[in-house]
Amino acid sequence: MTNQDGMKLLDPALYATGGPPHEFLAELRQNAPVSRFEIDRVEPFWAITRHADITSISKQPDKFLSGPGITLAPADQVGEDVPGFSSMRVVISMDPPEHRDVRKVASPWFTPRSVGRIDGAVELSAKQLVDALAKNPERHADFATQIAIKHPLRILATALGIPEEQEGKILELSNRLFAPDDEELGGGTQPEDFAELGQEFVKLFLPIIQNRRENPTEDLASVLANGQINGAPMGPMETLGYYLIVFNAGHDTTKNALAGGIRALVEHPEQFQKLRRDPSLIPSAVEEILRWTSPVNYMKRTAAEEVVVNGQKIPKGEALVMFYASGNRDEDVFENPFSFDIERKPNPHIAFGYGEHFCMGAHFARRSIAAIVRELVQRVEGWELTADPEWIKASFVVGLKHLPVRYQIAS
Numbered sequence: 001m002t003n004q005d006g007m008k009l010l011d012p013a014l015y016a017t018g019g020p021p022h023e024f025l026a027e028l029r030q031n032a033p034v035s036r037f038e039i040d041r042v043e044p045f046w047a048i049t050r051h052a053d054i055t056s057i058s059k060q061p062d063k064f065l066s067g068p069g070i071t072l073a074p075a076d077q078v079g080e081d082v083p084g085f086s087s088m089r090v091v092i093s094m095d096p097p098e099h100r101d102v103r104k105v106a107s108p109w110f111t112p113r114s115v116g117r118i119d120g121a122v123e124l125s126a127k128q129l130v131d132a133l134a135k136n137p138e139r140h141a142d143f144a145t146q147i148a149i150k151h152p153l154r155i156l157a158t159a160l161g162i163p164e165e166q167e168g169k170i171l172e173l174s175n176r177l178f179a180p181d182d183e184e185l186g187g188g189t190q191p192e193d194f195a196e197l198g199q200e201f202v203k204l205f206l207p208i209i210q211n212r213r214e215n216p217t218e219d220l221a222s223v224l225a226n227g228q229i230n231g232a233p234m235g236p237m238e239t240l241g242y243y244l245i246v247f248n249a250g251h252d253t254t255k256n257a258l259a260g261g262i263r264a265l266v267e268h269p270e271q272f273q274k275l276r277r278d279p280s281l282i283p284s285a286v287e288e289i290l291r292w293t294s295p296v297n298y299m300k301r302t303a304a305e306e307v308v309v310n311g312q313k314i315p316k317g318e319a320l321v322m323f324y325a326s327g328n329r330d331e332d333v334f335e336n337p338f339s340f341d342i343e344r345k346p347n348p349h350i351a352f353g354y355g356e357h358f359c360m361g362a363h364f365a366r367r368s369i370a371a372i373v374r375e376l377v378q379r380v381e382g383w384e385l386t387a388d389p390e391w392i393k394a395s396f397v398v399g400l401k402h403l404p405v406r407y408q409i410a411s
Helices: 003-010 022-033 051-056 098-110 114-137 143-148 150-159 164-178 191-214 220-225 236-267 269-278 279-293 364-381
Strands: 034-037 047-048 139-141 297-301 306-307 310-315 317-325 380-386 400-402 404-409
Touching: 003 022, 003 034, 034 279, 047 051, 047 139, 051 191, 051 306, 051 317, 098 220, 098 236, 098 364, 114 143, 114 150, 114 364, 143 236, 143 400, 150 164, 150 236, 164 191, 164 236, 164 317, 164 404, 191 220, 191 236, 220 236, 236 269, 236 364, 236 380, 236 400, 269 279, 269 364, 279 306, 317 380, 364 380
Parallel strands: 047 317
Antiparallel strands: 034 047, 139 404, 297 317, 306 310, 380 404
């Protein structure tokens, strides 16, 4: 494969023009589902594009490692620490058995029963945001910034003990982390930019951790601040890393799914009207939104030994990149994969990953998305785009940064 082909998969600037390269990914699935790319910007990698291969790799964490990194490293920085973040230890970048032990710290808080305790806050947030739409006499809004971003931000900030007056700051930090190339959202891609960003996260989270250790409650902030691993207190770098990944991964993925899901409902009015007539379809609509948007576009693994994937021999130490956006449109798994269908069954999407590293916040994300969808289908009578949506200039966590919509709504 050529340098140009590899850039189609990873260049943030190309994603900014239209999101994931679905046509190219479909071509790879059909003709070269496991392909090696060498491009100038990042380490060489194998693109894994079929659903079956992604799930197979995900079920073998001892052979396909997360520890060397979950994103592709710049070609001149392979194996080096990321400045500002090298001291933080993040559960998503750990391998068994450590991963399982550290995951146990927070996973009980994210069970369906535990997450159910915040249903009231989730529903209130959704109602207040849609109330604001109803009070807007212009009947025009940016649904990405005014709905999709604000909803998970308030809920996660509350769970993690972040004061409301600091929500803007943590949103800024999250944007700089996940969209460093985006001129509107990011803060730069140089080592010094990331060093400064890491320091700002530490400055934000350390006082919260200290407070929850002195005054524990039942919120997630307290669970993380007082977490233990095998009977011993979790180390400070693991604790900081937990705060980092829970907020950033939880917020950016959920808001991108929401923005993309709202766009899909606007552009598929027959699906939206079907949902209005039968709100019992909301759970399956949420699953289709997750498949359709695939906010986490890819995840990297490193071969712990020489392995064979779909007949292709991959040497030890080489990077494999699982493209979830491709797996979620795999023609061998999904009938009419390029159709948005809120009644799709079965829907074995991999938007939350698969296997060992399946997203522990999946129930939280589903409830958050469902609450907004429920409010919208109950009150919005019609809507349309007033301009082309704008994509974030990013290729790892992908989504819309602007979604201008004119709407009719019941007060």
